[in-house]
Amino acid sequence: MYWLPLTLILTSGQLLVKAGYQTKGQNCSSADNRLQIGTYQFYSDCDSQNYCSSDGVCQPKGCRKDQFPFGYSQDSPLPPLCPSGQFCPDEADACQPLLSVGSPCQLNRDDQCEPPPNAAELADTLHYGRNVNGAVCLNNVCMWANVTVGQPCEVENTAYIAYTGSSEYIDVASRGNCQVGLFCDSQQLTCMSMKAVGESCDGDKECSSFNCQSNGVCGQSADTPNQIGVWVYVLVGVGILGGMSGTLTLLFLIHRRQRDNEREKREQYWREQYAFRQNILQMRETARTSILSLPGHGSNRSTMYSRAASAASDDSSSPIPQQQSPYGASGLRNYMVDDGDFRGRD
Structure with a gap:
């Protein structure tokens, strides 16, 4: 990583300009066109949908360089892509x-330059931003x-402002015109071979x-897929099965304890x-024993039983009175007496 002094960037960053709000037909100044610091x-x-024309009036953009440009709604018509x-x-x-x-071009706009005849050989097929079609x-x-090993080269260092949480730092992008597989050393300004993974780097x-990497060593490419061993899958599978078994066992023990508690309550x-x-x-x-053990309780009981027996004998010697049938003397109907209520029955 290459670092540049913060003085110029932080000083320029203090400039706050209200721009980018004029719509179609409103006045503008092409002198305000700029690249934002950082x-x-x-x-x-x-x-974002208009540009400042030479007449000082905002006009709809006539082209776009991105497939999905910023600032357009879903239903807004898009300017055409260039052929x-x-x-x-x-x-x-x-x-x-x-x-x-040799023509002047805009910052990081490699696509504005005409490609060389051997563009297929010089192009950055990995799209790391080293060139576009060899230009x-x-x-x-x-x-x-197209500069080869040991030959003089051009280098460009561009400092960007990056943010992490509440702090900011400078991220420098360094580019050169060496062939793919080489880099332009910023100190010697000559093309050198790129370093393999594990070698020291700046x-x-x-x-x-x-x-x-941050430890100054070349690491794997950021898009390199991680190779996971079979033992990892086995370990994960065992962990999942163990977790499920442990959960089921714990639930069984908890419910069994609850059932035992409920059984004990019943x-x-x-x-x-x-x-x-x-x-x-x-x-x-x-209470029964206490009543039977009272004094004189036995003689009173015998006297009561003797009186009841005498009364029963007197009643048996007297004739049974005959009730008059309420239905006459014909005797053709039977009747039943229940608590003084007479109900006839054929």
């Missing part, structure tokens, strides 16, 4: 023909990325994986009910 995003007085052999500038006023080697825009000049451009209830019934029977027997 992000290098193109900004003008007009909004092969042309490019859409940052102003997006109209498509323009590709620029030849590269360095220090706002179009050139080809920036991403030095590594063949384009990934210089048994205690029935024991209490049985003891209560036994107490009632015991109290009844005790």
Whole structure:
């Protein structure tokens, strides 16, 4: 990673300009066109759907360089993409023909430069941003990325402001015009071979994986898939089965304890009910015994029984009175007497 002083960037970052709010037909100034400090995003007085024309009036954009440009709603009509052999500038006023080697170009717009004859050989097929079809825009000049090992090269260091949480830092992107597989050393300004994974490095451009780790060693490419061993899958499977078994066992033990508690409560209830019934029977027997043990209780009982027997004998000697049938003397109907209520029956 290459670092630049913060003075210029932080000082320029203090400039706060209200721009990018003018709509179609409103006044603007092309002198306000600029690249934002830190992000290098193109900004003008007009909004994202318009550009500032030479007449100082915002007009709808005449082209786009992105498949899905920023600032357009789903139903808004999009400006056209440029055909092969042309490019859409940052102003997006109209498509323009590709620029030849040595022509001025806009920052990081390698697509504005005309590709070399052997573009297929020099192109960055891994799309790490080293060039576009073998052409590269360095220090706002179009050139080809065709410099070989040990030859003098051009280098461009661009400082971007990056953020992590509440802090910010400078991330420097360093690019050169060396062939793919080489990098332009910023100190010696000569093309050198890229370093393999595990070698020491100072920036991403030095590594063949384009990934210089924080410990100063080239690491695997950021898009390299992780290779997981079979033992990991086995361990995960055992862990899942163990977790399921442990959960089921724990639930079984918890429910069994609950069932035992409920069973104990029911048994205690029935024991209490049985003891209560036994107490009632015991109290009844005790009361009966107490009554029978009272003085004179036996003679009174015998006298009562003798009187009842005498009365029964007197009643048996007297004739049974005949009730008069309420239905006459014919005797053709039977009747029953129930608590003084007479109900006839054929």
